[in-house]
Amino acid sequence: MNLATLALRNLQRRPMRTTIVTLSVGLAVGSALALVALSGSIERSTAEGVDEHGADMTIMQRDASDLFSGALPEENGKAIAKLKGVEAIAGDLVMFAPVEHDRQKLMFGWPNDSFSWATMPMRAGRPPTRDESHVAVLGLGAAEQLHKGVGDDLDIMDERFRVIGVADYVSALNRSTIFVPLRDLQEASFRQGQVTGFHMKLEPGLSESEVETLKAEIAGLGRMFAAPTDELMRNDRNLAVLKAVSRSVSWIALTMGALSVLNALLMAIQERTREIGIMMAIGWSRRDTMASIVLEGALIGSIGCALGVVFGYAASFLFSSVPMIGDYLSFHPTVAMLLPTLTASVALCVLGSLYPAWRATSLSPSEALRRA
Numbered sequence: 001m002n003l004a005t006l007a008l009r010n011l012q013r014r015p016m017r018t019t020i021v022t023l024s025v026g027l028a029v030g031s032a033l034a035l036v037a038l039s040g041s042i043e044r045s046t047a048e049g050v051d052e053h054g055a056d057m058t059i060m061q062r063d064a065s066d067l068f069s070g071a072l073p074e075e076n077g078k079a080i081a082k083l084k085g086v087e088a089i090a091g092d093l094v095m096f097a098p099v100e101h102d103r104q105k106l107m108f109g110w111p112n113d114s115f116s117w118a119t120m121p122m123r124a125g126r127p128p129t130r131d132e133s134h135v136a137v138l139g140l141g142a143a144e145q146l147h148k149g150v151g152d153d154l155d156i157m158d159e160r161f162r163v164i165g166v167a168d169y170v171s172a173l174n175r176s177t178i179f180v181p182l183r184d185l186q187e188a189s190f191r192q193g194q195v196t197g198f199h200m201k202l203e204p205g206l207s208e209s210e211v212e213t214l215k216a217e218i219a220g221l222g223r224m225f226a227a228p229t230d231e232l233m234r235n236d237r238n239l240a241v242l243k244a245v246s247r248s249v250s251w252i253a254l255t256m257g258a259l260s261v262l263n264a265l266l267m268a269i270q271e272r273t274r275e276i277g278i279m280m281a282i283g284w285s286r287r288d289t290m291a292s293i294v295l296e297g298a299l300i301g302s303i304g305c306a307l308g309v310v311f312g313y314a315a316s317f318l319f320s321s322v323p324m325i326g327d328y329l330s331f332h333p334t335v336a337m338l339l340p341t342l343t344a345s346v347a348l349c350v351l352g353s354l355y356p357a358w359r360a361t362s363l364s365p366s367e368a369l370r371r372a
Contacts, residue, residue, distance in 0.1 A: 007295040010268065021264040022304050028257035029308025029345045032250035033338060034315035039243045040337050041316075041329045049173030054119035055199035057215075062223045068094055070196045072224065074182075077198055079221055085214045087203045090114035091195035093185050099178065100155050105142060106177045107156070109185030115201060120179070125150040125165030133184055137165040141175035156180070157188040172329055200226065250341065257304065258348035261297050265356035269293070276360050290357040297353025301346040308345065309338065 011018045050058055059080065061070035074091050081089045093109035110116050117127040120137065128135045136154055138146070143166045148154055154161045161180060169175050186192050202211065215226045269276070280289060316331040 004295060006292050007299055010292075011296055011299060014268065017264055017267070018300070021260050022300050022307065024260040025257040025301060025304025025345065025349065026307030026311055028253040029305050029341065030311025030315060031253045032341045032345070033308060033312025034319075035246035035250055036337055036341055037312065037316040037331055038319065038329075039246045040334075041319075041331050045171060045173050045329045048171040049169075049177075050199075052119075052169055052171055052174055053116040053199055054201065055116070056202045057200045057226045057228055059198040059200060059218060059224050059226045061197070062219075062225050068096070068196065071191070071194050072197065072222075074193050074195050076221060076224070077195075080198060080200065080218060083214060083217050085203050085206050085210055086200060088115045088201040089198055090116060090200075091182065091198050092116075093182055093189070093191065093194070094196040095185075095189060097157050097185075097189070100146060101158075103146070105146075106173070107185060108177055108179045109182040110179060111182045114182075114199070116199060120165075121168045123166045123168035125163070127165060128181055132164075133181055134159065134161050135164045135181065136161040137167050137179040138163055139175040139177045139179075140166055140168050141172070142178055145176070154178075159184075159188050251344075254341075254345050254348050257301075257345065258352035260352075261300050261349045262352035262355060264300075265293060265297060265353050266359070268296075269356045269360045273360075280361070286361040289361050293357035293360055294350055294353045297349045297356075298346060301349025304349070305342045305345050309342070312338075 059072075061072055064070035072091075077089050077091045080086060090111055090113075092114070093107075095107055096104045097107045099105045112128050112130045112132065120127055122137075123140055125137070127137060136156070138148060138154075143149060143163075146154070148163050150163055150165060152163045154163055156178070161184070167174065167179065182195070186194065202214075206214075218224055218226045276289060280286070319329065319331060
């Protein structure tokens with residue numbers, strides 16, 4: 001009989017206990033994976049959404065806590081446009097605003113001549129013309145949620161807008177967003193002359209050193225920084241807090257799972273004291289005895305991880321049914337996202353089995369037989 005067979009047989013001797021402990025590990029892993037998926041999806045969905053607007057880089061306020069809290073003078077765009085390497089620049093205003101009196105929707109305000117309108121994939125209708133005002137283009141998801149189409153009126157912050165188009169973006173963020181002319185959103189929100197940030201297109205063929213020089217020149221114009229769209233969320237403090245909370249809660253959940261393994265193995269060792277004494281008396285080494293018990297913990301952790309992946313995926317996709325979360329985020333857990341949590345879970349289960357294993361082999365065979 002090898003160590004794996006012995007460990008599996010020992011787990012099968014108490015099926016109810018093994019099942020409960022394995023489920024507890026699975027729930028802990030599933031909770032951790034769901035939290036990691038949530039924070040990762042916010043970062044990825046935001047980057048995907050901004051990337052669809054056709055920008056190479058985004059310029060934000062340096063000390064803004066998140067993407068929505070920036071307040072930059074719109075006039076800064078003229079200075080940025082003069083810098084070498086800038087092909088096009090467009091300010092935007094981003095905020096959540098009341099729509100149809102009782103709904104909160106994400107709003108993007110773009111200048112009528114912004115290059116982002118030109119790259120917008122239209123399902124129906126058209127983007128606004130240069131002088132048009134109080135018009136709106138709805139993402140397809142927003143149009144379906146609001147039951148609005150081309151030609152319908154829409155109330156935004158108690159002002160009447162006319163829907164002139166429906167955009168068929170791919171990202172969940174853009175599909176649930178409403179796009180309006182920048183001037184209209186500035187006036188409705190009393191933020192005349194302000195933008196949240198700037199979208200920037202770079203001239204083709206810029207070298208890495210030229211891009212770095214451009215970023216330094218932008219930083220020198222005021223309290224601004226420029227970042228590629230895929231790195232946009234790295235400076236978001238709210239996301240950093242969410243990640244820290246997610247990691248903390250995940251470690252607590254995984255530690256509780258490891259403690260469940262420790263408790264179950266301690267009980268099993270207590271029940272098998274005589275058996276362990278006999279095994280050691282007939283020639284089993286302390287190392288083999290410890291290895292068989294640690295292997296039991298590793299098996300529980302591995303099976304729990306498999307269940308945790310199922311639970312975590314289920315919880316992640318359930319997020320899509322939660323308003324204000326599923327509307328703007330798409331959940332696609334990746335191997336890179338799952339692997340650290342799964343590795344930590346198995347490692348903690350192994351650590352949780354070390355003390356029971358040491359306790360089982362700390363007695364001599366004669367003492368183990370006498371105590372049984």
